Amino acid sequence: MKELSLHILDIAMNSVKAGASLVEIGLEEAGGTLTLTVADNGRGMEPEFLASVADPFTTTRTTRKVGMGIPLLKLAAEQAGGAFSIESAPGEGTALTASFQTGHLDNPPLGDMAATLVSLIQGSPGIDFTYTHTAGGGVSSLDTRELRAALDGVPLDTPDVLAWIQNSIEEEERGLSQ
Amino acid sequence: MKSIEELKKIREETLKNINLRKEDNEHAVRVVVGMATCGIAAGARPVLAACLEEVQKRNLPDVAVTQTGCIGVCRLEPIVEVFAPGEEKVTYVKMTPEKARRVIAEHVVNKQVVTEYTIGAAE
Ligand SMILES: Nc1ncnc2c1ncn2[C@@H]1O[C@H](COP(=O)(O)OP(=O)(O)O)[C@@H](O)[C@H]1O
Ligand SMILES: [Mg+2]
Numbered sequence: 001m002k003e004l005s006l007h008i009l010d011i012a013m014n015s016v017k018a019g020a021s022l023v024e025i026g027l028e029e030a031g032g033t034l035t036l037t038v039a040d041n042g043r044g045m046e047p048e049f050l051a052s053v054a055d056p057f058t059t060t061r062t063t064r065k066v067g068m069g070i071p072l073l074k075l076a077a078e079q080a081g082g083a084f085s086i087e088s089a090p091g092e093g094t095a096l097t098a099s100f101q102t103g104h105l106d107n108p109p110l111g112d113m114a115a116t117l118v119s120l121i122q123g124s125p126g127i128d129f130t131y132t133h134t135a136g137g138g139v140s141s142l143d144t145r146e147l148r149a150a151l152d153g154v155p156l157d158t159p160d161v162l163a164w165i166q167n168s169i170e171e172e173e174r175g176l177s178q
Numbered sequence: 179m180k181s182i183e184e185l186k187k188i189r190e191e192t193l194k195n196i197n198l199r200k201e202d203n204e205h206a207v208r209v210v211v212g213m214a215t216c217g218i219a220a221g222a223r224p225v226l227a228a229c230l231e232e233v234q235k236r237n238l239p240d241v242a243v244t245q246t247g248c249i250g251v252c253r254l255e256p257i258v259e260v261f262a263p264g265e266e267k268v269t270y271v272k273m274t275p276e277k278a279r280r281v282i283a284e285h286v287v288n289k290q291v292v293t294e295y296t297i298g299a300a301e
Contacts, residue, residue, distance in 0.1 A: 001219050010218045017247070075248045079209045112223075119223055122230065123213065124244040159234040160188045 003111025004036065007076060010069045011038050012120050014127070018042025018094065023120075024126045027110070029135035033082070034102050035142065036108075039095040045088040047089070054086060061141035073098050081108040115167035117142060118162050131169070133176065140172035194265070207241045208261040208284050214248035220255035221274065228275035229258070232282040243285055254300060260285055269297040 008025060009034040015023040020042035028035045045053065054074045056066040061167035073096075074084040081101035100107050113133070120129055120134050121144060130147070142165065144156060151161065187245045211217070211226045229243045254271035258278060261267050269289055270281055277295050284290045293299055 005220050006223065009213075009223060010215050013213065013247075059292070067215070072215070072219075115227055116224055119213070119226055119245070122226070122243075126215070146182065149180045151189050151242060154189045154192045158192050160192060160231070162230070163187060164188060 001076065002070060002108065003115045004034075004076070004108045005111035005116040006039065007069075007073045007098075007108075008036065008113070009116040009119055011073055012116075013123075014069060014096065015040035015042050016120070016124050016127060018044070020127065021092065021153040024103060024130045027113075027131075027133040027135075029102065030131075032101060032103055034107075036100075037095065039093065044090045044092050044094055046090055050086065050088050054084065055060045070096070076100075076134050078109055080104040097143060108140070112171055113140075114166045117169055118166050122162055124156075125155050133173070135176045138176045140169065140176050143166045183288050194198045194243075205240050205263055207263070208259075209241060209243045209282070209286060210246050210259040210260075211243070212249040212255060212257040213245040214245070216248070217250035217255045217257065220252075220271065222256040225256045225258065225278045226272045227279040229282060233286075236282070236287065238282075238287070241282075257297075262286070262289070270295045270301045271297045293295065 004161070012023050012025060015038065018040060020040035022041050024039045026037040026039070053067070054070050056071055070086070075132040077084045077098040077100055081104045082099035084098045086094065113131070115130055117129065128144045129142070130144070131142040147156060147161070147165075154161070193199070209229050211222055211229060215227065226243070226245065227264065233241045233243055249269075251257070251271070254301050256273040258270045258273050258281065259267055260270070267291070268285065271279070273295070280297065281292050284292050
């Protein structure tokens with residue numbers, strides 16, 4: 001993946017597939033480290049499964065087909081001098097953390113977070129997503145629960161609403177990098 | 179977040195021009211974009227955005243753009259499938275935003291399959 005925002009799109013889709021009703025995405029930049037968190041209230045994973053999910057080739061594999069999404073994020077973090085961890089329990093949801101050294105040569109650019117959020121919301125307008133990106137004292141954020149309340153029955157995947165989300169996030173991300 | 183007031187205006191406008199919901203419409207054309215890991219890595223996100231933009235720009239209320247997981251052939255991603263009523267499914271491979279716009283214009287609107295982008299032409 002060329003951008004961290006593409007990993008985020010892929011990882012948040014796991015939460016959607018796991019039946020989550022709320023997916024919380026966080027990005028925190030401080031002291032040369034960018035920390036990504038993705039947390040959901042989906043069905044979670046059994047401990048044995050969880051143990052192999054980030055390293056499908058090094059762990060004794062049973063019958064499941066190998067997924068590449070989580071291993072790719074873990075690899076990206078480690079290649080950028082960061083770390084990866086994942087916690088999950090059946091019925092309790094899943095929370096994953098990946099950190100990156102922003103000054104590292106192999107640190108992927110964040111890329112288009114607005115497009116990632118729009119893709120997620122367009123694909124699953126019934127699910128709630130929150131996004132909080134903090135950097136240098138500023139914050140870029142979105143909470144579909146607030147949008148839903150203001151829209152009062154008009155769906156989140158209405159084209160004009162998606163355009164509003166795209167513009168809103170682009171503007172806030174620009175504000176962060178200044 | 180940007181001003182919620184703007185959203186309220188969007189709400190009013192949307193309610194004024196409400197269309198028949200696409201999903202309820204038997205004449206709807208479905209444009210399905212593969213958004214699993216290989217699809218995303220190969221560039222499915224901008225392909226999806228181009229499909230959505232083109233459908234909105236052309237004001238096509240009978241076209242639904244949706245996402246799906248793995249379509250199965252990683253090396254041919256990004257993949258877009260078009261389901262039109264009374265037609266066989268058409269699978270487009272190695273898509274780009276430009277190709278997606280052409281598929282919307284020629285296939286979805288004018289009912290002419292863009293043969294050169296189909297899986298049959300790639301194999
Ligand atoms: N947030 C999650 N909640 C529950 N199960 C998950 C979650 N994320 C991943 N999984 C499980 O781990 C598997 C591997 O995930 P991943 O590496 O992204 O590959 P893929 O999504 O292609 O299967 C998933 O198929 C799913 O069974
Ligand atoms: Mg996945």
